[in-house]
Amino acid sequence: MPRLDDVARAAGVSKATASRALSGADGVSPETRERVRRTAGDLGFRASGAARRLATGLTRTIGVLTPSVDRWYFGSVLHGIAHAADAHEHDVLLYDLGAFGRGGHEKFERFMDRGEVDGLVTITWSLVGGDLSRLDELGIPVATVGEPTPHSRSFCLDDDAAGEQAAEHLVRLGHRDLLHMMSETEVQPIDASSSDRRKRAFERVSAKHGLRMRPIMTVPTTLEGAHATARELLARADRPTGIVAGTDEVALGVLLAAHQLGIRVPEELSVIGVDDVPTAAAFGLTTIRQDPAQHGEDVVAWIMTALAEHPHGRPVTEPDRSHTSYAPVLVIRSSTGAPPA
Amino acid sequence: MPRLDDVARAAGVSKATASRALSGADGVSPETRERVRRTAGDLGFRASGAARRLATGLTRTIGVLTPSVDRWYFGSVLHGIAHAADAHEHDVLLYDLGAFGRGGHEKFERFMDRGEVDGLVTITWSLVGGDLSRLDELGIPVATVGEPTPHSRSFCLDDDAAGEQAAEHLVRLGHRDLLHMMSETEVQPIDASSSDRRKRAFERVSAKHGLRMRPIMTVPTTLEGAHATARELLARADRPTGIVAGTDEVALGVLLAAHQLGIRVPEELSVIGVDDVPTAAAFGLTTIRQDPAQHGEDVVAWIMTALAEHPHGRPVTEPDRSHTSYAPVLVIRSSTGAPPA
DNA sequence: CTGAAAGCGCTTACAG
DNA sequence: CTGAAAGCGCTTACAG
Numbered sequence: 001m002p003r004l005d006d007v008a009r010a011a012g013v014s015k016a017t018a019s020r021a022l023s024g025a026d027g028v029s030p031e032t033r034e035r036v037r038r039t040a041g042d043l044g045f046r047a048s049g050a051a052r053r054l055a056t057g058l059t060r061t062i063g064v065l066t067p068s069v070d071r072w073y074f075g076s077v078l079h080g081i082a083h084a085a086d087a088h089e090h091d092v093l094l095y096d097l098g099a100f101g102r103g104g105h106e107k108f109e110r111f112m113d114r115g116e117v118d119g120l121v122t123i124t125w126s127l128v129g130g131d132l133s134r135l136d137e138l139g140i141p142v143a144t145v146g147e148p149t150p151h152s153r154s155f156c157l158d159d160d161a162a163g164e165q166a167a168e169h170l171v172r173l174g175h176r177d178l179l180h181m182m183s184e185t186e187v188q189p190i191d192a193s194s195s196d197r198r199k200r201a202f203e204r205v206s207a208k209h210g211l212r213m214r215p216i217m218t219v220p221t222t223l224e225g226a227h228a229t230a231r232e233l234l235a236r237a238d239r240p241t242g243i244v245a246g247t248d249e250v251a252l253g254v255l256l257a258a259h260q261l262g263i264r265v266p267e268e269l270s271v272i273g274v275d276d277v278p279t280a281a282a283f284g285l286t287t288i289r290q291d292p293a294q295h296g297e298d299v300v301a302w303i304m305t306a307l308a309e310h311p312h313g314r315p316v317t318e319p320d321r322s323h324t325s326y327a328p329v330l331v332i333r334s335s336t337g338a339p340p341a
Numbered sequence: 342m343p344r345l346d347d348v349a350r351a352a353g354v355s356k357a358t359a360s361r362a363l364s365g366a367d368g369v370s371p372e373t374r375e376r377v378r379r380t381a382g383d384l385g386f387r388a389s390g391a392a393r394r395l396a397t398g399l400t401r402t403i404g405v406l407t408p409s410v411d412r413w414y415f416g417s418v419l420h421g422i423a424h425a426a427d428a429h430e431h432d433v434l435l436y437d438l439g440a441f442g443r444g445g446h447e448k449f450e451r452f453m454d455r456g457e458v459d460g461l462v463t464i465t466w467s468l469v470g471g472d473l474s475r476l477d478e479l480g481i482p483v484a485t486v487g488e489p490t491p492h493s494r495s496f497c498l499d500d501d502a503a504g505e506q507a508a509e510h511l512v513r514l515g516h517r518d519l520l521h522m523m524s525e526t527e528v529q530p531i532d533a534s535s536s537d538r539r540k541r542a543f544e545r546v547s548a549k550h551g552l553r554m555r556p557i558m559t560v561p562t563t564l565e566g567a568h569a570t571a572r573e574l575l576a577r578a579d580r581p582t583g584i585v586a587g588t589d590e591v592a593l594g595v596l597l598a599a600h601q602l603g604i605r606v607p608e609e610l611s612v613i614g615v616d617d618v619p620t621a622a623a624f625g626l627t628t629i630r631q632d633p634a635q636h637g638e639d640v641v642a643w644i645m646t647a648l649a650e651h652p653h654g655r656p657v658t659e660p661d662r663s664h665t666s667y668a669p670v671l672v673i674r675s676s677t678g679a680p681p682a
Numbered sequence: 683c684t685g686a687a688a689g690c691g692c693t694t695a696c697a698g
Numbered sequence: 699c700t701g702a703a704a705g706c707g708c709t710t711a712c713a714g
Contacts (some may be wrong), residue, residue: 003706003707003708004707004709005707005708013685014686015685015708015709016684016686016687016709017683018683019683019708019709019710020683020709023709025709028683028686029683029684032683032684046454046455047455047707048395048457048708049394049455049457049708050391050394050395050705050708051395051690051706051708051709052707052708052709053391053394053690053694054389054394054395054689054691054707054708054709055707055708055710056690056710057390057690060455061434062434069416069419069420070417070420070634071416072411074416075412075415075416076411078410078411078437079409079410082435083437083439084438086437086448091434091436091456093433094405094419094435095425095432095676096419096420096433098424107427110427113596114387114432116389116390116391123607127638158576222619223623224619224622224623252620253623256624258624259600273634278565279565279593281591282597283597344691344692345691345693346692354701355701355702356692356702357693357701357702358699358700358701360692360693360694361693361694364693366693368699369699373699373700388690388691389690389692391690391691391692392691392706393691393692394692394706395691395706395708396691396692396694396705396706397693399690673690
């Protein structure tokens, strides 16, 4: 592997000049720059990242802390992050903290110990409160996507509006007897998780319109879990006319149970979800759309801006802990309709 | 941030001794080691990764090149990799090359230019042939998961056996008129992709048992894509009695179409897939199981072994390009049964 | 516009 | 068991 020194010598300049020519810094004549560049190309020179890091203190890497990577929401956010990071010529260092917080603490410690990054994004539920507040030690821009949090800058769907829109859609169709299936968040680092907000929005709408009050059901955040619960629920004679599901996975589990029980959708039962996962369309699922990949792109854009303002270390000003919330979009398909007469 | 020098001084030893004490190298008295460790802890010392990299030439990072991150298979492999890497105290650097090869080349170039890792895993279809062969330049252990490849060590499901088991299962149930829905691989870097192998295995079984020869159908590797195709196919009077799908996503699309058309499964139609995705059970899908997370763990284990044998740079011996193939497991559920009389 | 030199913070022969 | 010193390969004031 040729070093900068080899390039400099071959091009007949000093290491300093070679470095400037290659990095694009100004104060180098066009001819010199061109010659150095060609020489570097000919030699197959690749700057040592380790040396550059040591000299500049910059890793050109952004870290991602996520509770999972094999589920739609997390994968989509990660995809957006990876895409945006690449556009800014930054690498992404992935810390998969493990299934929803379990055992994640040790991995978090390892990250604090040796995960060297210029900026960090934590995805919902990655961390518990105590760990979250330690992120400040890092002295780098930190942002969260998935839930609003007072600990850092955050980006996420407006869950209040999403919960409201879902319930209001069914109310407009004439439903008076709805049930909310809340998808369970196994770790709740902060006061109001997404599922809590969606649930409370549902309760507000229920109260406002004087709907029948049914107890909220809590199910695992998986199609399977919701499916099992829904099979029992829907078999009962006094089932609701509509179900507001906390997520599409839950909604799809309900739809599947309805199909298996011979309950026609939407004639006998309406179902609405939140997310608009790729399979929702094929199932005809009415849902509240969000775009996690976009959130991932936006969070990286914010980090890049913060980095540009304070290239090294801790900003002198108070860190930005503002919140960006995305407006939900109602997507009407065939899983919702007027309730049975 | 305290440096090693600060720790050394505070503990009353040289940097060399402090370094050895902290790294666990031997040749340090137990008392000294303990004292240095405590001092480091008190000071909140964290070794600079950049400096360590520069001094040792080791990044303690493994790279992952993947065509996507928001689909079950890739997410699962990545999860296994992240878990195993963490167990070996290595970080993972993620390169999401983008949707199945499109635009992935530039990202690949960026990786070659500055992705500094000790070992690399490429997931199926990440790369096209020309890029694949350039991986040797890296002089680090490289392995592929998802498809057998002559370019590197590889790990994947035995697709021949999987395709055979799927078809044979239906033949045993009495089916003579089967159709294969092959899931489309958008980029085929090597001669025999997974889907090709599964397809050819199907053809062998068809020939062996003298089944009706139907043209192979190719559908997108998504539930939606398969669903659209299946709706047309299943509406026809001469539809087959069984469908062998290249993946579970495809199989689920077929199941959905069958439900919507009022075709009873398995009485009127049998469907089998490959993968055993988490939702397969709720749908009662019979399938051929594979465990991508395990493949991810195994590939990291192999890299760690290779690294242990050749701690620095290119091994003198010929690189290991052997192939590990995993035996498929038939999981029988309720989507398959005897064909209609 | 260019170069000599110091510095980033570790590790590791080498010598004792 | 311990230390002084060289070295990993860049970047960046500083001086010219």
